[in-house]
Amino acid sequence: QKEVEQNSGPLSVPEGAIASLNCTYSDRGSQSFFWYRQYSGKSPELIMSIYSNGDKEDGRFTAQLNKASQYVSLLIRDSQPSDSATYLCAVRMDSSYKLIFGSGTRLLVRP
């Protein structure tokens, strides 16, 4: 079992819809959770970080964390074609500063 798992996709949604991206992790001691966006041929770009159970909102993005169920999700409201990218979930599993990345979910927003 991978330490951080994501559905590879592609997840296809129409423009204006809510895109829901999910990530599960194996280590219950995980402390910090991050979502990165990566456009094809580009480097990962940090979108959100979340550290506590519940929701964290930033503009059109909402990160949701449920430590008991060991999942973290990213909701993108009013999806735009420019949101089409691969979204990487990353987890810091202990007191170290090393991140474990999932393989990413490819999102396609149809105009």
Add this chain to the structure above:
Amino acid sequence: IAGITQAPTSQILAAGRRMTLRCTQDMRHNAMYWYRQDLGLGLRLIHYSNTAGTTGKGEVPDGYSVSRANTDDFPLTLASAVPSQTSVYFCASSTLPGQGDNEQFFGPGTRLTVL
């Protein structure tokens, strides 16, 4: 403009040759990292450094070495390149846990092809 730079942008290298990928950050971050990204495998940590003068091994360190002579620079060296080291290499930096959010920021990457 604060950020991370990497050089070269891309490189084609003959197997057996030595290669150093350069990474420089000006965000005064203590921690720096090298990842490789391969299709279907995601980002995998090669080596890291939490402060100048110290380095550590990540998930896939074999065939690579790093040094951290100062805060800003973190070069990655392939002593004798092999085709399996064909990949996209990303350098990243962050603060340390307890020094803020510990978010990692990435450089633009180096695309390396070993023939």
